[in-house]
Amino acid sequence: MVTGKFFNGCLLGLIILTLYLAAPLHAQTMGDANNSGVIDIVDALVIAQQYVGLHPNPFNSEAADVNCNGTIDIVDALLVAQYYVGLISGFPCTSPTPVSGVGRTAGEIASQMKIGWNIGNTLEAICGENAWGNPNITASFINTVKSAGFNAIRLPVAWDCHSSNQIIDAAWLSRVRQVVDYCMNAGMFVVMNIHWDNGWLENNVTTSAQAAVNEKQHAYWTQIANTFKSYDDRLLFASANEPNVDDATGMSVLLSYHQTFVNAVRATGGNNSSRVLVIQGPSTDIEKSNNLMNTLPTDQIADRLIVEVHYYTPYQFCLMTEDADWGKMFYYWGNGYHSTTETSRNATWGEENDVERYFGYMKSKFVDKGIPVIIGEFLAIQRTNPADLALHLNSRDYYHRYVVNSAKNKGMIIFFWDTGGVINRNTGAIIDQRTINALQQGIGG
Numbered sequence: 001m002v003t004g005k006f007f008n009g010c011l012l013g014l015i016i017l018t019l020y021l022a023a024p025l026h027a028q029t030m031g032d033a034n035n036s037g038v039i040d041i042v043d044a045l046v047i048a049q050q051y052v053g054l055h056p057n058p059f060n061s062e063a064a065d066v067n068c069n070g071t072i073d074i075v076d077a078l079l080v081a082q083y084y085v086g087l088i089s090g091f092p093c094t095s096p097t098p099v100s101g102v103g104r105t106a107g108e109i110a111s112q113m114k115i116g117w118n119i120g121n122t123l124e125a126i127c128g129e130n131a132w133g134n135p136n137i138t139a140s141f142i143n144t145v146k147s148a149g150f151n152a153i154r155l156p157v158a159w160d161c162h163s164s165n166q167i168i169d170a171a172w173l174s175r176v177r178q179v180v181d182y183c184m185n186a187g188m189f190v191v192m193n194i195h196w197d198n199g200w201l202e203n204n205v206t207t208s209a210q211a212a213v214n215e216k217q218h219a220y221w222t223q224i225a226n227t228f229k230s231y232d233d234r235l236l237f238a239s240a241n242e243p244n245v246d247d248a249t250g251m252s253v254l255l256s257y258h259q260t261f262v263n264a265v266r267a268t269g270g271n272n273s274s275r276v277l278v279i280q281g282p283s284t285d286i287e288k289s290n291n292l293m294n295t296l297p298t299d300q301i302a303d304r305l306i307v308e309v310h311y312y313t314p315y316q317f318c319l320m321t322e323d324a325d326w327g328k329m330f331y332y333w334g335n336g337y338h339s340t341t342e343t344s345r346n347a348t349w350g351e352e353n354d355v356e357r358y359f360g361y362m363k364s365k366f367v368d369k370g371i372p373v374i375i376g377e378f379l380a381i382q383r384t385n386p387a388d389l390a391l392h393l394n395s396r397d398y399y400h401r402y403v404v405n406s407a408k409n410k411g412m413i414i415f416f417w418d419t420g421g422v423i424n425r426n427t428g429a430i431i432d433q434r435t436i437n438a439l440q441q442g443i444g445g
Contacts, residue, residue: 030091031080033064041084047077051185061184061232068093072185103274104233105303110372113189115404115443116152116415117145118377122425123176124195127161134425139182144428146186149440153183154376154415156195156241159220166219173227184234191278191374191415192228193238194220201257202243205250214260221264229270237265238278238308238376245282251292254282259297266300276304278374284310290361296371307366310377311403311414313358314350318380331386334402337395342387355406363410375407379417382432397438404442 031039033046035058046056047064050072064072066079082088125131145153155176162172176192183190194217196202204213221237228235239261243254258279265272279296281289286309296305312318317330331345332338338346362373380399386392400416407414416422416439422432430436 030063030066030093031083033060033080034058035060035063039080039084041081044077044081044084047072047080048074050181051077058230066091066093069187103271104276106276106306106372107303107370109189109233109236109276110306110374110411110413112151113413114151115149115439116154116189116191116374116413117148117150118154118156118415118417120156120417121419122156123179124156124158124197126158126198129175132419134420137179137182137425138428139185140428141423141425142182142186142188144423144430146188148423148430148436149443150416151187152189152191152413152415154238155179155183155190155192157192158197159194159224160197160200160216163220166216168220168223173223177227180228180231180235184231189234189236191236191238191376192224193241193278194224195241197241201240205243205245205253205257207249207253210253210256214256217257217260218264221261222268225265225268225272229268229272231271233271233275236276236278236306237261238280240280242284242310243280243282245288245292248292251282254280255295255297262297262299262305274301274304276306278306278308278376280308280376284308284376286311286358286361290365293365303370306372306374307362308374308376309362311358311375312378313354314347317347317350317399318378321381329383331383331392332388332395333380334395334398337391337398339386339388339391345386352402355403359406359410359412362412367411373412375412375414377417378403378414382421393434397434400435400438401442404439405444408443 031043033043033050034056036042043064046059049056050059050061050064051074061072064076064080066076066083069075079088079091083091119137121132122129122134122137125134129136142153157176159168159172162169180190180192194201200216201213217239221239225237228237239258243257245251245254262277265275265277277299281293289307289309293307296307299305314330314333316327317333320327320329323329328344330347331342333347334351366373380396382396383389383392404414416435422430422435424431
């Protein structure tokens with residue numbers, strides 16, 4: 001089916017072609033989308049191609065964003081065409097937007113990230129984008145996330161179940177690239193990983209599996225990196241998801257997996273030679289990372305690594321869905337938000353002091369040494385059965401607000417985990433505005 005966006009892009013291409021011989025070439029950085037050294041009709045065409053998802057190569061997104069709104073859209077193509085034929089003498093801005101550079105350090109990238117959003121249970125579903133009940137990701141959905149105040153997307157992706165003999169299906173690579181394009185065209189940062197993926201890596205951080213896992217890690221990241229080697233530095237690669245590690249031996253094996261990842265990406269060249277890469281701590285657990293993660297992979301270029309941990313503490317408040325013999329679910333968290341009537345559901349650990357302690361570990365271990373930290377996932381689920389539902393909801397808002405604010409104050413970037421409960425994946429409508437508000441209040445938005 002031909003979409004309206006695709007039709008508009010094609011129509012623009014036809015209009016531009018009729019103007020091809022109408023004006024001389026102009027030499028200027030802004031507008032030179034194909035890096036030819038001049039601004040000509042081809043620049044307008046490649047911007048239109050990028051807009052409709054054809055992803056031309058080469059493509060300079062800095063030079064293409066001639067209205068400096070942080071996105072590549074049809075207006076950019078029209079402005080370049082108008083400049084080419086002499087209808088305008090310049091562009092709304094004369095220097096590239098700093099959002100889409102190439103080669104910035106990890107610290108520079110991290111400083112530009114505000115707060116991130118996970119598109120969960122979608123591209124990492126086994127095995128297909130709709131396998132766990134979510135619809136296909138659309139550009140409209142990405143724009144909704146951006147409009148809600150988020151400027152970074154974390155894309156969990158499965159690759160192994162889309163491959164045969166360690167060769168990733170070309171159609172799957174194309175689809176993932178299309179989703180990345182949606183994010184990049186919206187001016188977002190993107191963190192793309194190899195997620196759980198049936199556990200081929202994260203459940204096999206052992207010496208017995210080490211050789212086989214490293215072989216697969218190298219094969220997949222070589223193909224992924226080659227597919228995206230021309231993308232600018234707003235795209236970050238993440239080695240894994242939650243690699244199961246409990247001791248120093250496992251940490252040593254995990255470090256070899258991360259080293260394979262770094263080596264494979266760097267070997268593909270292009271923008272991957274300096275791309276920022278994300279390295280997961282053991283089990284992405286803060287305490288384990290603090291105790292076991294005493295070195296990072298060797299890299300050919302300095303200051304291009306970010307550490308990733310996750311935060312679902314306390315588990316009884318964030319994720320637990322039924323009582324167990326070792327503990328009960330918490331419905332109420334934080335100072336001023338405990339119940340006086342349903343006291344057995346008040347949090348007994350993992351409250352404000354623990355947030356400060358855990359995040360303080362990461363600040364001292366990494367951030368203070370110039371190594372940025374991403375909290376790649378965090379969430380407190382919404383309950384439906386507390387005796388005081390209003391208090392629970394207020395407590396949940398406070399948790400989200402407090403955790404985000406603490407992460408920000410310690411120089412870390414945090415990504416909210418969502419599988420469709422906050423923004424409707426089918427309609428793009430925000431269905432949990434209070435959570436959006438709490439997250440934005442935490443970041444100061």
